[in-house]
Amino acid sequence: MSFATYGDLASTFHTRHQTAKLKQDMELLGMELSSGRKANLATHVSGDFGPIAGIEHSLKLLAAQTQGISEAQTMVRGAQTVLGNIQDQTQTLTSGLISAISSQNTGLIQSTAVTAREIFSSTVSNLNTSLGGRSLFSGAATDGLALADAETILADLMSLVSAETTAAGVSSQIDDWFMSPSGGFELFGYLGADEELGPFRLREGEEVSHPVKANDTEIRNLMSALAKSAVLAEGALSGDAASQRDLAKISSNELLAASDNLTFVRARVGSIEARIETASVRNTAEKSALQLSYNQLTAADPYETATALQALYGQMESLYTVTARLSNLNFTDYMR
Template structure:
């Protein structure tokens, strides 16, 4: 009976030692983590009543970090937009320069205007169809589709291309000034959204993105972003904005109504003069869009600078709250290691005890 009591007592002592060893091992791991990271392993438990402050600071830090990331993506998008707009303006400016120099019916270089306009039209469409992260840059809110159709590309909804619409209006060519003015009015209606045939409309066949207005005459939403607390910007530039319509109208006129085939001087002057005016208005519109995009780039850059500074302040405050005294953590680690070594030694001795050894 005595040996039974002693055996149970030894077992209980051994189990107690094992539990103590486990607890000290856990404490040593915590101390090791704190020595390695310089922070409390469980900061909210260590901070006590200041735990709420730490949680709130962490939440603000995460929001700031997220906004910096989203602003960086927006900066990249705006950079691509600015580059594309510059390319669009350059392409249109080349045609404008050639058109202005050929407003005189006696010009010998009018033969090149049609081909130059068609090439510029498709080049500009390729720039306007640029995307970032799979989202079209100039399609508006409906950024999941290409913004524009190329000159000969048929629209999926109307089955028509820009070339089809313009060729139908121009017909066999421009005969005289009256004919030119009548056809100019039809073309103006196409690009203003009031054509006789709704399928001819700029937003129906030429453009695929978000219309400027809904069916009730209300303005549709534009692309916007929140770049800081209480600071939102509207940065959307769309290929159906007024300047782009004017630019594409001028190019389409030259591409469809070949100036080289217009034999009547009055018709030629009316047609080429209007094309030059449309291109000039378009280039100015694109330049204005570039300026607005540049302003948005500056706002986002300034906002990110402020957010980076804010993040630094939050980082310091979090460090102040969650950092552990390195000397205190090192002392706890050393003390725990010493206790653990002693516990291991005692546990090893207890594990060797037996009733046979006791009887000797």
């Protein structure tokens, strides 16, 4: 019987090769144990990367859509909050005007007019709100203000109504300023764009647009009604208490209608909010499902990995033990 034997040099190279391979395998298993992912995906999926590539593409697409949803939520929620603040202030002012008119107290009407001027300024400021460097109510021109400042608007209104001696005349001039195509609002009051802000992409084939601009009819009517009280504080119809009371009454009646119209605007914004929220929930669910599938394809079982790693430790220890014993052999010991 013949036996295959190795020379000392060949045996040394063989041992080194085995040691290097065991160390490499242990490093790979260590990486899998720490990362929770298969270190050699090609072997794990038998070279078929199609499913993994498809899932990764879908996850990247969802990430982009999630960014669009986040931007849409910021803009629409911000608009809803601003419109809510404006409506709350408007309703408070309307109640104050009705009380002042009923009392027939000239001083109370004047003090309420001062409040109206403050609320007008607050409304302009609210409509100039910017979030994340983007103006909420200026349409496509998100890099600038939606409206000129309240002082400029009131000053131009006063130049128009200063010669008027009746509440109807003042009311008509203010309406023209806000609603006429050649009025001051169109010429310099509204600073935004007529075009709407580009749509936000929520999902494949689903988009939403920001639904409100500061030059919308509902907003103009509201500002016009506010201005009719605010100009009283600026001196309109000065010395004519009856006409001032009539103008305050016109303002309060129009504010009631404007507040109702603003409710419809907020409902429209709310429906957009609901669509965005629905898309967000769907995207979150789809992302979870894709991540679960990705984990099933790429995850390394921690128990199996730890067991294989322990087995390699055992092999390494055995190899070191055998190598140590072989290195201690000598001819004298063999002859004994």
